[in-house]
Amino acid sequence: xxxxxxxxxxxxxxxxxxxxxxxxxxxxxxxxxxxxxxxxxxxxxxxxxxxxxxxxxxxxxxxxxxxxxxxxxxxxxxxxxxxxxxxxxxxxxxxxxxxxxxxxxxxxxxxxxxxxxxxxxxxxxxxx
Amino acid sequence: xxxxxxxxxxxxxxxxxxxxxxxxxxxxxxxxxxxxxxxxxxxxxxxxxxxxxxxxxxxxxxxxxxxxxxxxxxxxxxxxxxxxxxxxxxxxxxxxxxxxxxxxxxxxxxxxxxxxxxxxxxxxxxxxxxxxxxxxxxxxxxxxxxxxxxxxxxxxxxxxxxxxxxxxxxxxxxxxxxxxxxxxxxxxxxxxxxxxxxxxxxxxxxxxxxxxxxxxxxxxxxxxxxxxx
Numbered sequence: 497x498x499x500x501x502x503x504x505x506x507x508x509x510x511x512x513x514x515x516x517x518x519x520x521x522x523x524x525x526x527x528x529x530x531x532x533x534x535x536x537x538x539x540x541x542x543x544x545x546x547x548x549x550x551x552x553x554x555x556x557x558x559x560x561x562x563x564x565x566x567x568x569x570x571x572x573x574x575x576x577x578x579x580x581x582x583x584x585x586x587x588x589x590x591x592x593x594x595x596x597x598x599x600x601x602x603x604x605x606x607x608x609x610x611x612x613x614x615x616x617x618x619x620x621x622x623x624x
Numbered sequence: 625x626x627x628x629x630x631x632x633x634x635x636x637x638x639x640x641x642x643x644x645x646x647x648x649x650x651x652x653x654x655x656x657x658x659x660x661x662x663x664x665x666x667x668x669x670x671x672x673x674x675x676x677x678x679x680x681x682x683x684x685x686x687x688x689x690x691x692x693x694x695x696x697x698x699x700x701x702x703x704x705x706x707x708x709x710x711x712x713x714x715x716x717x718x719x720x721x722x723x724x725x726x727x728x729x730x731x732x733x734x735x736x737x738x739x740x741x742x743x744x745x746x747x748x749x750x751x752x753x754x755x756x757x758x759x760x761x762x763x764x765x766x767x768x769x770x771x772x773x774x775x776x777x778x779x780x781x782x783x784x785x786x787x788x789x790x791x792x793x794x795x796x797x798x799x800x801x802x803x804x805x806x807x808x809x810x811x812x813x814x815x816x817x818x819x820x821x822x823x824x825x826x827x828x829x830x831x832x833x834x835x836x837x838x839x840x841x842x843x844x845x846x847x848x849x850x851x852x853x
Contacts, residue, residue, distance in 0.1 A: 582790070586750030589785035598784045605790035606757055 506531050508538045514615060515539065515577075516608070518550040523557075528564045535568065539577045546615035547572055550608055552583030562597040569602040578603060578618060582611040637665055641672060653680045719745040721752040721761075728829050729758045730822070734767030742778035749782060753791045760829040761786060764822045766797030776811045783816045792817070792832075796825035 506527070509516045515538055517531070535547060549565070551557070557565075569579040580603045592599065605611035640657065647655050653676060657669040718741055721731045731749050753761060763782065765771075771779070779795065786793035796819040798806075806813055819825040 581788075584789050586747065586754055586785070586789065589750060589788040590746065590781075592788060593781045593785045599788060603790075604788055606753070606759060607790075610757075610759065610790065 505534070508535060510538070510542050510544060513545040513619060514612065515542065515544045515547045516550070517547065520553055523554065523561050525560055528561050532564055532568050532571075536571060536575065539572060539575050544577055545619055546578045546580065548580050548582050548605075548608060548611045548615070550582045551588070552585065552607075554588060555585060557584075557588045557592060559595050559597060562592050562595065562599065566597065566599045566602050569599075573601075578615060580605050580611040580615060582606075582608050633661075634665060637669070641669060644672065644676075648676055648679070653683070715741060715744055719748045721749050723752075723756050723758060724826075725830065725833075727758050727760055727833050728826070729753065729756065729761040730764060731761065732764045732767065732822075737768055737771060737775045737778070739774050739778065742775055742782075746778065746782040746785065749793075750785055750789060753786060753789055758791065760792045760794070760832060762819075762822065762825045762829065763793060763795045764797045764825070765795060765802070766799070766822065768799075768802065771802050771805055773809050773811070776806055776809060776813075780811070780813070780816065792829075794819055794825045794828065796820070796822050 506517060506519055506521070509518075515535065517535060519531075521527070523531075538544070539547065547568075549568075551565075554561075565579075565581060569581075572579045581599075582605050584604060603614065605614055644655050644657050656673050656676065659666050659669045718735065719731065719733070721729055724730045729749070729752060731745065733745065737745075749761060749763070752758075763779070765779075783793040783795065794817045795813075798818055798820075817828075819828055
């Protein structure tokens, strides 16, 4: 079982100052926890300033994954990295709002391009 | 002897009456009791004839009334179908999401909002945001006379969901009546950006897009001219 989970690891790609995480499989609780730890480790290792999580293929986000995502945003922000959730589907957004998970403090973007622009702008303004 | 013949005659007549009554019971209303001799039984026979006439008349009346009722019922059903169809049409027509400028969507809402309509409106807006990739959307409620708690809640949900997608949602055209209701209901709209009119909302969004510089609309065409100069 552990081996099977290990094989399904979600790839984290580093581009310049950002980490890009593209979730391509259905998330289950164990995978979510594993991903959270994996991303935080990667932030420490690479010193990334931003994390983009692409959830555009996720058709279902339950309260656990929702909480995991918002929790990850606050954890990453203490480690000096901003988290941007990218490409959420309308149905997912409606579900999350109905569940009362409005994810304050989590930045969102319509697509990866806009997410990168957003992080870049923030990074530029920090150094001025 | 005469008494016996009379008895036989009466028996025949009674049998005839029985026949007539049974055919009436079977539904044949054209038969009548035929009388030739005037005696004590004639009264009974005539009374039966009158009863059959009355019954025929009543049956005709009730048949006519039933037909009328059925006609009315089918008319009512037809009207109800029309109402249902129009409601569907209204729901479809009532939430037009339009792209008015680069990156800007507008959803003008006209008429009273109920939960169902607000829900459909929200879904339409969110899908359109994803489809067009516009990051700013304006929800104009100038044409909405009143809102209740549920609808205000739906507006809030729409704005929050749009934010989750990564788009800004501005509400414009809140009338004094709606402002009063919202404050009295204790709904906190401070997290939502509200603008007085659609115009203000447009100006704000274009400023945010950096399409409006010094009160002038900056288009790609104008930019090219500047470069040429």
